[in-house]
Amino acid sequence: MGQTISEKILARASGKETVKPGDIVTCNVDLAMVHDSSGPRTSGKKLDELGVPVWDMDKLVVIADHYVNLDTPESKNVQDICDAWCEAHKVKHFIRNQGICHIVLPQEGHIRPGMFCVGADSHSTTAGAFGAFMVGVGATEITGVMATGDIWVRVPENVRMEVTGALKPGVVAKDVILKICGDHGIMGFGYQVVEFCGDGVASMSAQDRMTLTNMAAEIGAKTGIIAPDAKTMELLKAWGVSGVNADDWQSDADAVYAKRITVDGSTLAPQVAAPSSPENADDVGNYRNVKLDQAYLGACTGAKLEDLRMAAEVLKGKKVAAGTRFLVAPSTIKMREQAAAEGVMKILEDAGAIILPSGCGGCIGLGDARLAEDAVGISSTNRNFVGRAGPKSSKLYLASPYTVAASAVAGQIADPRDML
Amino acid sequence: MIHKGKAWKFGANIDTDLLAPISALTSAKPEEAYTECLKDVDPTFSANCKEGDIFVADENLGIGSSREWAPQYMRSCGIRVILAKSFARIFYRNCFNLAVPALVCAETHKIATDDQLEIDMEKGEVRNLTKGESYKCDTVPAHLMQIVADGGLMPHLKKKFKKAS
Numbered sequence: 001m002g003q004t005i006s007e008k009i010l011a012r013a014s015g016k017e018t019v020k021p022g023d024i025v026t027c028n029v030d031l032a033m034v035h036d037s038s039g040p041r042t043s044g045k046k047l048d049e050l051g052v053p054v055w056d057m058d059k060l061v062v063i064a065d066h067y068v069n070l071d072t073p074e075s076k077n078v079q080d081i082c083d084a085w086c087e088a089h090k091v092k093h094f095i096r097n098q099g100i101c102h103i104v105l106p107q108e109g110h111i112r113p114g115m116f117c118v119g120a121d122s123h124s125t126t127a128g129a130f131g132a133f134m135v136g137v138g139a140t141e142i143t144g145v146m147a148t149g150d151i152w153v154r155v156p157e158n159v160r161m162e163v164t165g166a167l168k169p170g171v172v173a174k175d176v177i178l179k180i181c182g183d184h185g186i187m188g189f190g191y192q193v194v195e196f197c198g199d200g201v202a203s204m205s206a207q208d209r210m211t212l213t214n215m216a217a218e219i220g221a222k223t224g225i226i227a228p229d230a231k232t233m234e235l236l237k238a239w240g241v242s243g244v245n246a247d248d249w250q251s252d253a254d255a256v257y258a259k260r261i262t263v264d265g266s267t268l269a270p271q272v273a274a275p276s277s278p279e280n281a282d283d284v285g286n287y288r289n290v291k292l293d294q295a296y297l298g299a300c301t302g303a304k305l306e307d308l309r310m311a312a313e314v315l316k317g318k319k320v321a322a323g324t325r326f327l328v329a330p331s332t333i334k335m336r337e338q339a340a341a342e343g344v345m346k347i348l349e350d351a352g353a354i355i356l357p358s359g360c361g362g363c364i365g366l367g368d369a370r371l372a373e374d375a376v377g378i379s380s381t382n383r384n385f386v387g388r389a390g391p392k393s394s395k396l397y398l399a400s401p402y403t404v405a406a407s408a409v410a411g412q413i414a415d416p417r418d419m420l
Numbered sequence: 421m422i423h424k425g426k427a428w429k430f431g432a433n434i435d436t437d438l439l440a441p442i443s444a445l446t447s448a449k450p451e452e453a454y455t456e457c458l459k460d461v462d463p464t465f466s467a468n469c470k471e472g473d474i475f476v477a478d479e480n481l482g483i484g485s486s487r488e489w490a491p492q493y494m495r496s497c498g499i500r501v502i503l504a505k506s507f508a509r510i511f512y513r514n515c516f517n518l519a520v521p522a523l524v525c526a527e528t529h530k531i532a533t534d535d536q537l538e539i540d541m542e543k544g545e546v547r548n549l550t551k552g553e554s555y556k557c558d559t560v561p562a563h564l565m566q567i568v569a570d571g572g573l574m575p576h577l578k579k580k581f582k583k584a585s
Contacts, residue, residue, distance in 0.1 A: 046574060050578060050581060136486045138510055140514070141517055147581070152563060186433065187508070220508065388484075
């Protein structure tokens, strides 16, 4: 019987020939990632309490991104704890204030196909875009991983999510995943792994695919995964990863799936998720005339280099509407620099964008992009739960970078296809 | 393991931002900010929740972030067992790691706040003493009950390392 990519990875990591859904196995961890919030201040402290060292310093990556550039004593304290802990433990891979962990991690060459990784953050699923199996866990759980190098895993069922047909101009991975959220709900694939495939996925750039696996967290999945192809290898190479064999990490033709689902990519319209859940997604046309106080391009979901390029495509020669703030927090500093070198940042700034530091910021209601009382915003982030990005009275819509940029120009929710 | 306590009943989609708001996490002493738990849903919860109470919800409890503060705050309020129709997976694991059993029960809609419950985790049974009803709940894998019996993952790990040394 064939195996899916996920089963092949879990079998390898647990030292077994094969695994099947429902098995509870102990996997050796190839890489563990923590950030300033889930790391030194919480799991780091717990590890010290256990009095044992990090199991393998080559395999731990600490990334400071949550409390970046916040002007409060509390956030400075979190950053200080992070710095001191990494110094005291001689952390080999400590990446400080360079951008958001889920993008920095692959960008700095830490992710390759076939890896079994654990991250102390729910959007750790993002690494699945490179054919790695990466799951999010909490602080105590990652303490156990840092101490022992292993973790128990219940082998998940697999869902084959086929995106059929190439996407139309102005429609991107974010629209596909919001459509899936809308159709299947926020727990649509509870405990399962969602494998994205099909012409639609093949037509997406490798960077754009990261948005699909990032938001696997918003459909209840244990993680999302995409088989590596030539585009994946090319991007990994640009990020310093070479000598990877993509052929070993493909699902077999006779692999078993609990569900096979198709999404028609070729007829898909840009999607918008209304407050206060990603599952409130619908065609952009059904949300016209929603006036906006703020548009935000940010997070691990929606401010990668290609996301910035999408916004620039819309904004070139246009101005952000009076009465609307347009805030941009590039996912990483390297990507911001690349965007600047290409002239993308200038287009955004000329249109009236306010550029913010690279970090989690507005997505978790921190920093200058936090929504004000009663404010209505649209954002390229992944969650719009009550109280997440602002006070209870604020309202947040989710959309693609194209739609966010078009809406910033219109001052209300707008279809980007009318501006491209 | 049998646990008896008073129910707090909530609905579906109680997410981690509601359980552990960012304002609590960025405060000077986040471990003491559990009083903000569910402030946007029921501002009386943290003040009135008592040691040993049982948290009952419908679908998708704990969706969202990996922040362990969510079950940590529920625990700090006094919650010792959680029942829901379904759980987000990171939240589910976090609960056991903090020695708070999270049990899947399809009939939580029959439970109301203040009902007295008796939960038999080995048998997979929830007895509603107030209403005189009985519901099934999933039993828990043995390795997770061991973590609970040890007092959570930290004591469990301490035991493991003590044995090894």
